[in-house]
Amino acid sequence: MARESRVQKSLLNARVNLFCYVLSLIVAFFTRKAFLDQLGTDFIGLTGTLQSILGFLNLAELGVGTAIGYVLYKPLFDDDKIKINEIVSVFGYIYRCIGTFILVIGILLSFFLPFIFPSTVFCYEVIYLGYYAFLLSSLITYFFNYKMTLLSADQRNYEVMGYYQIVISSKMCLQMIFAFYVKSFYLFLLLEIIFGVLYSVILNIRISKVYPWLDSDIKLGRKLFKKYPEINKYVRQLFFHKLGGFVQYQIAPFFVYTFVSLPVVALYSNYTLITLKIQGLMAGVLDSTGAGVGNLISENDKQKIYSVYKELLSVRILIAGILTICLFVLINPFIILWLGENYVLSRLVTTLISFQTFLALMRGTTEQFLYGYGLFYDVWAPVAECTIFIICSIIGGYFWGLPGVLMGPILSTVVIIHIWKPIFLYIKGFKRSFGLYIKLCIINLIPIVVAFAFTMYLFPLISNCLSLSLSWRNWFLGSVLFITLMGVLSLTFGMIVSASLRAFFFRLIKKKRNRCF
Numbered sequence: 001m002a003r004e005s006r007v008q009k010s011l012l013n014a015r016v017n018l019f020c021y022v023l024s025l026i027v028a029f030f031t032r033k034a035f036l037d038q039l040g041t042d043f044i045g046l047t048g049t050l051q052s053i054l055g056f057l058n059l060a061e062l063g064v065g066t067a068i069g070y071v072l073y074k075p076l077f078d079d080d081k082i083k084i085n086e087i088v089s090v091f092g093y094i095y096r097c098i099g100t101f102i103l104v105i106g107i108l109l110s111f112f113l114p115f116i117f118p119s120t121v122f123c124y125e126v127i128y129l130g131y132y133a134f135l136l137s138s139l140i141t142y143f144f145n146y147k148m149t150l151l152s153a154d155q156r157n158y159e160v161m162g163y164y165q166i167v168i169s170s171k172m173c174l175q176m177i178f179a180f181y182v183k184s185f186y187l188f189l190l191l192e193i194i195f196g197v198l199y200s201v202i203l204n205i206r207i208s209k210v211y212p213w214l215d216s217d218i219k220l221g222r223k224l225f226k227k228y229p230e231i232n233k234y235v236r237q238l239f240f241h242k243l244g245g246f247v248q249y250q251i252a253p254f255f256v257y258t259f260v261s262l263p264v265v266a267l268y269s270n271y272t273l274i275t276l277k278i279q280g281l282m283a284g285v286l287d288s289t290g291a292g293v294g295n296l297i298s299e300n301d302k303q304k305i306y307s308v309y310k311e312l313l314s315v316r317i318l319i320a321g322i323l324t325i326c327l328f329v330l331i332n333p334f335i336i337l338w339l340g341e342n343y344v345l346s347r348l349v350t351t352l353i354s355f356q357t358f359l360a361l362m363r364g365t366t367e368q369f370l371y372g373y374g375l376f377y378d379v380w381a382p383v384a385e386c387t388i389f390i391i392c393s394i395i396g397g398y399f400w401g402l403p404g405v406l407m408g409p410i411l412s413t414v415v416i417i418h419i420w421k422p423i424f425l426y427i428k429g430f431k432r433s434f435g436l437y438i439k440l441c442i443i444n445l446i447p448i449v450v451a452f453a454f455t456m457y458l459f460p461l462i463s464n465c466l467s468l469s470l471s472w473r474n475w476f477l478g479s480v481l482f483i484t485l486m487g488v489l490s491l492t493f494g495m496i497v498s499a500s501l502r503a504f505f506f507r508l509i510k511k512k513r514n515r516c517f
Contacts, residue, residue: 016158020165025277031172032273033339036266038179039188045257045265046122047130052253053116054106054134055246064094064235071231076154081213084150086224088214090231092146093221099142106135126185133189137196144200147207147216156210163202171195237376240383251390255405259397267343268402271350274331275357278323282316282361297372305369306430310500311507313365314444318501320361321448322490325455326483328354333475345402352406359413366421373429381416381424388412444501447493455485 035044075083113127148160171191178187207214253272257265297305328350335344345353370376389412396404422437459482494501 016162020161021280023165023169027169027172028273028277029338031176032270034176034179036339038183039185041263041266042122043185044269045262046127048253048265048269049257049262050130051134052251053109054131054138064098071228071234072150085215086220087228088147088150088216089218089221090224090228091149091221092216092218093225095142095146096218099139102142103139129186130189133192137192140196140200145203147214148203150211150214151207159206160203163206164199167195167199167202237379240379241376242382252393252405252409255393255397256402259405260402264402267345270335270339270343271331271345271353275327275353278327278357279360282319282323283364297369306432307503309365309369310440311504313440314498314501315504316362316365317441317444318448318490318494320358321445322487323361324354324358325448325452325486327357329482330479337472337475348403349406352403352410356406356410356413359410359418363417366425369429370421370425373425375424375428378424381420385412385416388415440500444494444498447497448490450493451486451489454489455482458485
């Protein structure tokens with residue numbers, strides 16, 4: 001029954017995640033247009049920069065929530081309520097310490113805001129209100145919402161995501177309405193605080209209903225902290241491994257502001273809004289295999305483990321390639337129709353953003369297997385990733401502006417995530433030659449390249465006078481046609497060339513037939 005329950009929860013998580021993805025996509029695109037038109041690119045750029053600055057303070061949390069999730073899994077499986085209460089209490093104590101640290105550093109950092117924004121069209125009342133609104137919204141998680149990790153560890157992440165998306169979407173819709181009729185920066189920022197508190201209240205009420213026996217105690221957590229040394233171990237390792245990606249996403253907008261301008265932050269964030277939604281779609285489709293990978297590795301069937309890895313990587317390359325090429329071709333016409341020609345970035349920048357998205361979409365499979373093997377001890381790797389990113393972004397931004405800034409995350413991701421990590425996995429996990437990884441990637445990338453060439457040749461012939469940027473109708477019809485061509489051709493060529501891709505789809509067909517009969 002436990003296994004059946006886990007399957008049901010996984011399916012429910014998938015359905016809710018998909019619903020939340022579609023909802024957030026619709027709300028984000030509608031509200032983004034309204035915010036830019038009514039409040040201006042300068043204000044949206046300001047809020048994006050403030051969130052990036054404060055996001056860096058959240059670096060103190062990295063690894064804690066994930067580590068607690070690992071530690072909670074067994075007592076949840078055993079239904080050990082006493083131990084669960086102890087672990088959640090320890091978690092509350094750790095989060096209280098982190099929250100206090102962020103509060104103190106956040107207040108100290110606020111004194112430097114006039115130096116960070118020396119010349120801006122906004123008065124400092126707006127800047128400080130925005131800063132403290134985002135700071136307080138962040139602190140609510142550390143002081144009041146720490147129990148939500150229990151829901152995630154218990155495979156009830158659908159509740160966290162469901163309530164979060166409803167509250168966030170309601171907030172953004174209300175902000176959009178006030179932006180049209182009031183156009184008040186102050187009201188926009190106050191709503192951030194109000195809805196942050198509302199989400200906390202709703203979430204904690206739900207947790208109390210699901211776990212009426214839960215009785216966490218921060219003071220008890222302080223006393224029990226030394227009882228769970230494994231938490232410290234996991235936190236230290238996972239902190240470093242989450243560092244690289246965190247720094248890239250949080251500091252990149254700040255570098256754009258530093259080396260280009262505040263309005264360009266808003267233009268760049270329009271593109272990242274789309275790329276992050278694509279990454280979210282990919283995560284919803286493939287990242288749910290993480291737990292299955294851990295169970296597979298525990299069987300210790302080396303041949304089967306490597307075969308599944310090849311299949312999952314082949315599928316990820318196929319989907320990542322299709323999504324990236326469609327993004328590259330369709331994003332600028334979409335931006336023109338959505339926001340206007342003034343919000344379009346250069347083709348070079350679009351190319352770099354698309355390539356950066358491809359690298360982000362590609363990283364999941366190798367990381368899942370590294371986690372499954374417990375290969376965390378290369379803590380120097382994320383430090384090197386951050387170092388490469390910062391140095392390259394500063395040098396590139398100084399000499400070449402926005403394209404130079406984007407070279408930082410691209411180079412750091414290529415070197416550490418797509419060269420070192422596979423080497424580490426193949427040598428320490430699979431006990432195989434790294435050359436096999438290169439061969440596997442080449443075999444699965446060739447069909448994508450060939451399909452792209454065929455699609456670019458066939459699309460104008462089939463679409464005839466259809467212009468992607470002429471109207472929403474033409475863009476939609478053209479996008480459907482382009483995506484269909486690219487998808488069908490990529491899958492066809494991939495099935496011909498890649499044995500691992502064929503094995504994956506044959507496995508799916510076989511399982512479907514077994515269910516039918």
